[in-house]
Amino acid sequence: EVQLVESGGGLVQPGGSLRLSCAASGFTLSDHYLDWVRQAPGKGLEWVGRTRNKANSYTTEYAASVKGRFTLSRDESKNSVYLQMNGLRTEDTAIYYCARASYASGSYYFDYWGQGTLVTVSS
C-alpha cells in the first residue's frame, strides 16, 4: 500500500528555519517524482516544489514564492524526501502536503497524498 507521511511541522518565528520530512512506503521512491503543495488557513492549494526521479537526475523545481529559501532533497536509504525551509515568513503559514506525481497520458499527476503537516510562522 502506498503511503506518504509528513512530519516536522510546528511553530517557528519569522526568519527561522524548519525541515519537513515526507516518509514514503509501498513503492520505490527513486522511480517517482515527489512534490510539495501547501494550503494556507482557509485558502486554496498552492504548489511549492518538485523533486524528479532518479532517471531525471533528481532535478528540482520551485515556486517563485519559495525559490532561494526552500530546498528539496532526498535520502533514498530512508525512503524520504525533505523540504528545508529557511527565511520563513508569516505568509508561509500553511498545511504542507507531499504528493507523489506519476506519469500518465503525457504528464505527471498527483496520485497519492500525505495527510499534511502544519507550519505556523509567528512571533
Place this chain on the structure above:
Amino acid sequence: DIQMTQSPSSLSASVGDRVTITCRASQGIRNDLGWYQQKPGKAPKRLIYAASNLQSGVPSRFSGSGSGTQFTLTISSLQPEDFATYYCLQHNSHPLTFGGGTKVEIK
C-alpha cells in the same frame, strides 16, 4: 506563469442535481489538467487526470472534458458525499498552478 481561472467559486446544489465546474487556462495546456476533490480537514484526492481520464475507484458520475484552454468537470447526479471543494491543476508547465477552487454546498 499559466493562470487558471476556475468558476464558480462556490455553488449550492441539491442531491441529484447536475453540476458543472469550469477552468480556463491563460494559455494552451493541451490536456495536461487534473481535477482534485478536497473535503474539510483532509488531503486532496485525484478525480480526473489528463482532462478526461477517470481515476480508478472514482464513481462514473464524475467526468471531465476539454483541451487547450477550456476544461469542465461535471457531476451528473450530485450525491451527499460529493459536497466538497474542487480544484483544477495544470500539469503542463512549471510552476504548476491551481484554480482557485469551487466549494460545492448543500442547497
